[in-house]
Amino acid sequence: MSTTPKPDGLVRLEAEMARQFQDASRSFEANQANAQAAARHIQETKRLHLVGMGASHWLNRTVEPLYRTHGIDATAVLASELLRAPLPGPATELLVSQSGASGEIVRYLDRRESDTEAFGLTLNASSPLGQRTTSLIGEGGPEQAFAATRSLAITLALHAAILKHLGSDPADFLSVLTAPPETESKGVPEQLAAARILILSSRGHLQGVVETAGLTFMELARRPALAIEGGQLRHGPLEVLSTETAIVLARPAGADADTVATVAQIALKAGLTPIVIDCSGAPPIEGARTVALPRLRGLAAAAIVLATLQRIFIDTATLLVPDIGTPLRSTKVTDGE
Known part of the structure; x- marks a missing residue:
């Protein structure tokens, strides 16, 4: 009995998802030094601009209130908006782009103000973002599927590494990565x-x-x-x-x-x-x-x-x-x- 092959896009998505938590866990462990450096600078400025586009921006919205629990004036802002209406410094910037080459991020790197210190979060060490900032680099290489899946788990892990050095306990997060609970969504x-x-x-x-x-x-x-x-x-x-x-x-x-x-x-x-x-x-x-x-x-x-x-x-x-x-x-x- 023949079966219809899965669409190529679905195959790529499921391949990314199959290793997303493993790569996220590895990313957390591999980036402690740069995470500590970013956390130290965030503690010094007490102001944090979380800059991204697309899914990276929405994930920045996810972690924004978590940084605020540590007394940090954190603001998630679109790179495209920042190009048109810059936020005043001094502040620490986390520039987030899974590819490290989003057009708005590259343009912002070219135009950014000198009174802010920028750190990058990306999956691509050889990208403009990875090369031009002190970056936390996700493990496993750039994402291949169109819709973001693995890159999101990794980005959360990179934020978790920074938040650890601000005083958050990552134990529950790491437990989820190691042994994710099963869910039932029938229907x-x-x-x-x-x-x-x-x-x-x-x-x-x-x-x-x-x-x-x-x-x-x-x-x-x-x-x-x-x-x-x-x-x-x-x-x-x-x-x-x-x-x-x-x-x-x-x-x-x-x-x-x-x-x-x-x-x-x-x-x-x-x-x-x-x-x-x-x-x-x-x-x-x-x-x-x-x-x-x-x-x-x-x-x-x-x-x-x-x-x-x-x-x-x-x-x-x-x-x-x-x-x-x-x-x-x-x-x-x-x-x-």
Whole structure:
């Protein structure tokens, strides 16, 4: 009995995902010296600009509040925005680009102010970013698949290395990389594939995670997705909820478990079945479709929620797109603006 071969784009995606946590763990260990140097400079300036584009920017949004817990005035900003409206220094800059050659990052390297110290986070040591800054380099080489997967786990690990030297305990994060918990998402891809629009929402640092995942969904499923913070979602955008909408909520541990549950209740009253990626440790929300995860916080929660959404969205896209992972209008590395 013959089987249809997997699309090349899907093969590349799954090859990256198969080693993403192993490479992330190796990246954490291999970059301690430069991570310590970056942390020392961040502690001196007390101001941090997290600069990136695409998925790198959304991951910067994920870690932004984690740096703030250490008393750092951290701001995630698009490189394209910074080119047009520079932030005043002095500050430490973390320039994040998996390829190290994004057009906006290269242009910014050419134009950046001299009163800021720049460190790079990249998977490509020979790239402009890797060559022109003190860089933390991800293990395993540049990513080959179109949509980011492995590079995201590695970037989280590089941030974890810096945060360790600012005082964070990386134990739970490293445990997730070593032994990721199993998840069950039966029926979720089919529910998402039946919807025309996807809304994603969370609170705190997991908002950056759903923003990252929303980009993955649009790249692979070729359907619109709006990732909007839970408070902002309640200031008008709830009006888009309909039977043609799917809503995915990432439910964090702590007080915000209840605020996410409130949004889920609103969705239920609108006739939807919200999909809840739940690492809160709280009882499931009645009526919602729950993907249960262990109770985790910080980067550990970010890593497993992101990996769970990646798998779900790839499975969804395979139901919708025959050539999943092969871009029609985009490129892996965007050159110029």
